[in-house]
Amino acid sequence: MKKTILAATAAAAATFAISTAQAGPTFDAVKAKGFVQCGVNAGLAGFSNPDSAGAWSGLDVDFCRAVAAAVFGDATKVKYTPLSAQQRFPAIQSGEVDILSRNTTWSLTRDTALGLNFAPTTYYDGQGFMAPKKLGVKSAKELNGATVCVQSGTTTELNLADYFRANNMTFKPVVIEALDEVSAAYFAGRCDVYTSDASQLAGIRAAVASNPTDHVLLPEIISKEPLAPAVRHGDDQWFDVVKWAVYATITAEENGITSKNIDEHLQSKNPEIQRFLGVTPGMGKALGLDEKWAYNIVKQVGNYGEIFDRNVGPTTALKLDRGLNALWTKGGLQYAPPVR
């Protein structure tokens, strides 16, 4: 049925349609307008958060800046669109934003049915539970019959149901769309526990709880939540740029290159570093970028470790360990393909 309508309109369309099917429409459009439009979370401590002057910071935000640094040589050429969970997919699908960097879990359906391409995972997360300390709960296995606050339209909502089903427990969901509302409901005592990505729980505990030490994260991590930036189907070149902007930060960390010492590394004899920093040209051209693309990312935004530590690391309010997000060489999962 739908197909026939499609065919009929497509046939008629030939006379009317504006042809848009060239290679790399997004990349071209980004270059033409001179900035990257980046879809971010409207407010999530450590990942994307505006300060009172409206300046954005956070891990997700930094990867947008990395892309801008790669494309324009200037990490500030980003404009941010704060998006709710509901708005994020239409926004990227419709072209309202060029990248969706909004603590979004990479999953099969999102890759396919939503028409998205996910760049490398920027944060390996998992779903956890937060409960008030005074409730005395030590494990998620003790949560039978609990009331659980969860944000609607997220993978967490699905994992939650799966987890309780798998463990033969019941629960009463309180499902609210806005993040603010969910956490407000939890802290007001509407729910016994709050479930979300562990990193997000840490962020909320740090930023929203009136006394963060009153709340504990339960040890169970019930799901895999690889959070990754996404672009829409239809522009592979742009996908490559975003992908390699992320890899560049990891490559830099693997090679010990930081924003502080990068200029020293320009003299490095290591051929991979020479290729990476554009001392030996070729890589930038292959991506359709300036040869200094990786240099600009690291110089202006930092390597992966710097980004992590600055936004969510142990010295921040979120106090997250590297864990899975350590380099592969240090027992983590962060691994970049070779630059060659």
Place this chain on the structure above:
Amino acid sequence: MAQTRLSLNDPVTRGLFYQALVIGGVVAVGWYLIHNTLTNLESRSIATGYSFLEREASFAIGETLIDYSPADSYGRALLVGLLNTLKVSAIGIALATVLGVVVGIARLSKNFLVARLASAYVEVVRNIPPLLQLFFWYALITEGMPAVRQALEPLPGVFLTQRGLWMPVPLADPAWKAMGVAFIAACFALWGVKRWAAARQARTGQPFPLFAAGAGLLAGVPFVVWLAYGAPTAMSVPELRGFNFVGGVNLSPEFFAILVGLTVYTSAFIAEVVRSGILAVNWGQTEASRALGLNNAQALRLVVLPQALRVIIPPVTSQYLNLTKNTSLALAIGYPDLVSIANTVINQTGQAIEGVAIIMGVYLSISLAISLFMNWYNKKIALVER
């Protein structure tokens, strides 16, 4: 004016020309939008169609009228949402009508205090956005009531907490079903008695105490059935076990907030409708009834109400429709109505067009059904009028 052949000065030709122009415009715009949408969907490889309705929903819903588990389909999840919408609408309409009629009559009261209080109520309630009122009621419970462990117990077995209200309910027993059947039977019987009473009054002139008989019938028959089933009194009393109260029946804060919020908001509008409906009936009608010797109740029932209802019912119906549409605000406080479930479905499947189409389709059907009824009703009373 010179008449030229087939010119735009000919009203028929001109009419056709304009209509063709407008239809052409509408079709062109519509086609343009559909074309864009289809191209966009295809170029971004977004899934289309309604096949997702049969896929497993995998998310849980807090309040359901029918059996539902995350293993059920998206379609069933949406049905749960629709039933929740209808539940709030039906109860809300009933309560708003009662409250609205009381306040509307109170505004006309001879008692100064009553009239002033009622008009203050109306002026405050209808001039504040309903969404704000919903948030207010929701916050009042979740922030203002005690935690589960410190639950208030205003009556034995009734608990008031920030997670809502728990009340004892009778344990399942065949008697309840039988009583329901008995009640329906009593309704039919009452209808028969009413006809008989009317016939008798026409014949002998003797009125029948229908109100008392009706009350007795509606309460008495189920009561007798209850006795016949051995008068079961076992109750399921809520008790604190684990995290929450178990047993009894729970009114969640979300349900409470949407119900109270919409009832209060709509009642103010109904009150105004009722007031103007009563005022629309000329005072002379009451005087004439009195002069004929009808007592107060008779004048109200036989003369004033039949006329006032004609003025009242159409706008009240549209208030009912508004209330039903406003249940969509449930989304903001997390009550799982149709819109909020559809919203979740959209988020999980990414199929926004289908999701919004379902919402609109359902509401349009409800509106259409009500307007068809209204047209029928208006025709019916118009016939009586002239």
Place this chain on the structure above:
Amino acid sequence: MQTAARRLPEGNEIIRCIGVNKWYGEFHVLRNIDLNVARGERIVICGPSGSGKSTLIRCINRLEEHQKGHIVVDGIELTGNLKNIELVRRDVGMVFQHFNLFPHLTVLENCTLAPIWVRRQPKAEAEATAMKFLERVQIANQAKKYPGQLSGGQQQRVAIARSLCMNPKIMLFDEPTSALDPEMVKEVLDVMIGLADSGMTMLVVTHEMGFAKSVADRVIFMDRGEIVEQNTPQEFFTNPQSERTRLFLSQILSH
């Protein structure tokens, strides 16, 4: 007591008003009204607008409440007692300036409503009575119609029939013709004259001086809440006693 044109049995008063006073707020609308009405007597009350004439007859079936004095109708005194008020109202018919027919009921239903619900008559009997009176006001052929379909004059005749269906002892008329177009006044007055001929006790507030002359036993002139003058129509029109009556009559009769 003035001498009436018709001899009436003495002491057979159906309405007695003794020192009736009424105020609207501070406004003294009825001042010390003393009025006795004999059975079968026909009284026309006239006077400038705001003189209290409508208020007076509305007090007689307690549509208005008086604050001082006594009103006794057919042996029942009107007080706050609801039972008494209802008893009186059954026996006192009233016709209003604006007809006040019930628009949602047919002409016939208008007439049978009160007999069925107040007098508890069987429907068939009530309808027979109603048809009789509708016949009498010459509107029986419209019985199935709704009031909105009738002319003003027809509506007023239905209103009279409606009152008569209750078989009243007294009929009150509150300016029954003043809301009518001139060509309809006569049809209503004819009905009223017929009613007068049948011996009904009538109190009529009207400016129809022709009606007063031909029908009334007594004409009462009210001004500023009091009865200024009462007399036979003959005397009243030819030889008014008071200056105010004279002034009023000159205004009424000049056009």
Place this chain on the structure above:
Amino acid sequence: MTAAASHIPAPAEKPPVASVGFIGWMRENLFSSWSNALLTVLIVWLLFKTIPPLVGWLFINAYGFDTSSRVCIADRSGACWAFVGEKFRFILYGTFPYDEHWRPLTTVLIFVGLLAASCSRRFWRPWFAGVWIVGLLAVGVLMWGGVFGLSRVENALWGGLPLTIMLSVVGLAVAFPLSVLLALGRRSNMPAIKAICVGYIELIRGVPLVSLLFMSSVMFPLFLPEGFTVDKLLRAQVAFILFAAAYQAEAIRGGLQAIPKGQYEAADALGLSYWQKMGKIILPQALTISIPPLVNTFIAFFKDTSLVIIIGLFDLLGTAKAALTDPNWRGFFLEAYLFIGLIYWFFCYSMSKYSQWLERSLHRGHAR
């Protein structure tokens, strides 16, 4: 016959004491019957029970604007107006740059001024549309900036009261011409045009506003050609315009229906064309009659702007809720809701009073 020679008018007497003055008023209005007296006593008792604690909470035990949140949280027996004192600029203006708050403030004043002036019948003239255009342009310049030395402010930062007023006023203004066409179309005798207009109006009126906002938020982007995007605020504004057009069209249709047939016939008799007839004869009268229902539509509309919180815009309600999430100021929802409730109430109540007054005065005009 014992006729008096001349009647001496009886003097007006004072009514019985119990029926006038304060006692009379009480008897009439509070104790006219037993049931009434009982009701009065009950209400007085209820008021006695509720008013003193309310006043206590609102004023006597309340903390002033400059108390610290710590003090407020420790003692919850009274309202904490410090919350409002701390947050009112955020609630009123949202995330608009703090130093530039005079700009949204001026915007609000311009809007209020325009609305107030529009209430006066003196200004119901075509040239006043020009004043509106100038006013709206001024608002645009103030909010966006970027010219006349004003710094540029992205509309993602707009919020609070200006946003609420803007969504409703701009929605109403833009929808107005559209709604006139729809109303005329609905009364047109061309079946196709009538069907389209009826279909549109009933479709919009049959669905909840939330679903239209959803559409603007999640579907609208798909309607547009690739690479052509419209920002969130504008999309919401479009949804409001579509919504307002349908409801206003119904208000205007009521006005059109109230114009007597004779007016149409007179216009036809003068040989006027359809647009001349409508533009010069019918619409000026119909719109005047329609103004009270239009104002009522506007009030409903003003309240409905609060729904944009659902699609993540920060109108007055949105900023108040955002202010409530500050961990230092948690739990002062009563104060926050009271504050914005009062603002909403002020606008809606004054408009509804105006509409009622206007209706009466127009009615008088007609009766004369």
